[in-house]
Amino acid sequence: MNPIVPLLSVLALVPSSTARGVATSPDAAAAISIPARQGSDAGTAAGRVRFEGEKPEVKPLAIEPDRAKGCTPAGEAIDAKDESLLIGKDNGIANVVITIEVADAKAKVPEKPIVMDQKKCRFEPHVVVIPAGATVDFLNSDQAAHNVHIYPLKNEGFNQTVAVGGKHTATFPKSDKIQIKCDLHPWMKSWLIVSESPFVAVTDADGAFKIAGLPPGEHKATLWHEELGKAQVVIKVEPDGPDGAAGKSAPLEFKLSQQKKEGRPRR
Structure with missing residues (x-):
């Protein structure tokens, strides 16, 4: 720097x-x-x-039709x-x-988990900020299975399948900038920012x-x-x-x- x-x-x-x-x-x-x-x-x-x-120029996401089944209702295109x-x-x-x-x-840790959803084969919101020590519920609101694959610098990583209608819960004790992907749908990416x-x-x-x-x-x-x-x-x-x-x-x-x-x- x-x-x-x-x-x-x-x-x-x-x-x-x-x-x-x-x-x-x-x-x-x-x-x-x-x-x-x-x-x-x-x-x-x-x-x-x-x-x-x-x-x-920001090009549209490369969405593979064979991987997009169950992402949206019939006849509705993925964003x-x-x-x-x-x-x-x-x-x-x-x-x-x-x-x-x-x-x-120091940021106060909320009593309830913070939510990041997988909806229409996108992570929502795209960027989520949480206090260090907070818990996150990774939901799956789609009719297709997802997996939450995180790439942390300081927290413990995981690669967890989330079934239809299911969730995965994790706690992040350390400040971090974490990229999140879904290996089943490669266009799905988001960020979790953990702040003290x-x-x-x-x-x-x-x-x-x-x-x-x-x-x-x-x-x-x-x-x-x-x-x-x-x-x-x-x-x-x-x-x-x-x-x-x-x-x-x-x-x-x-x-x-x-x-x-x-x-x-x-x-």
């Missing part, structure tokens, strides 16, 4: 590898100083992640949209994971995100996308003024670009 370069009171985004690039405009970088706010909106980081440059790079309205990028690290802040931080968001179809409740101070934020790689930035949450007024903060805007592909993006 290249050294992070200071810019005013913030740090500018830098690419994590030479395969792909991440950049911000000077105006966007200068907006990363965030005033703290009282109540539920205290220290809210909100904005948008956009694609910069010529949009790459062949490739979700690995979704660029929407005003170049907003979906499924960018933004994680802000705050000292001593409670301050995590996934951008929506327009590239928008919001992370609330940040305390005053400087915090490292990481942007990660399965095709565009990752980058880091430091955000500064300003303390309240003497009268409790927080002032105004422009929405954050990050611009990601794709450079010549020389390998897989780092997780």
Whole structure:
């Protein structure tokens, strides 16, 4: 990773590898100083992640008809949209994971399992974020068998068949970025992001995100996308003024670009 370069009171985004690039405009970088706010909106980081440059061609998924039996009701085609790079309205990028690290802040583990479904031979949602220590129910809502094959870096891997109407349950104790595939239907791919931080968001179809409740101070934020790689930035949450007024903060805007592909993006 290249050294992070200071810019005013913030740090500018830098690419994590030479395969792909991440950049911000000077105006966007200068907006990363965030005033703290009282109540539920205290220290809210909100904005948008956009694609910069010529949009790459994203081809439909290669779906083999012989393997697609039972995926959808008779006469209904499988959705062949490739979700690995979704660029929407005003170049907003979906499924960018933004994680802000705050000292001593740990994500709370939910009592109930988090659900990832296999529906119409697609994993839904495409990107799921869970707290470290959480349990996931991998469901099969199709009329065809699936298997959940995970590729973790830190957690224990498995390759588990899930029968029609069945489920497989697993717990993930360590922070991780886990690719998930179905070997029976090779076009099925998704990501499970396991985070120790409670301050995590996934951008929506327009590239928008919001992370609330940040305390005053400087915090490292990481942007990660399965095709565009990752980058880091430091955000500064300003303390309240003497009268409790927080002032105004422009929405954050990050611009990601794709450079010549020389390998897989780092997780």
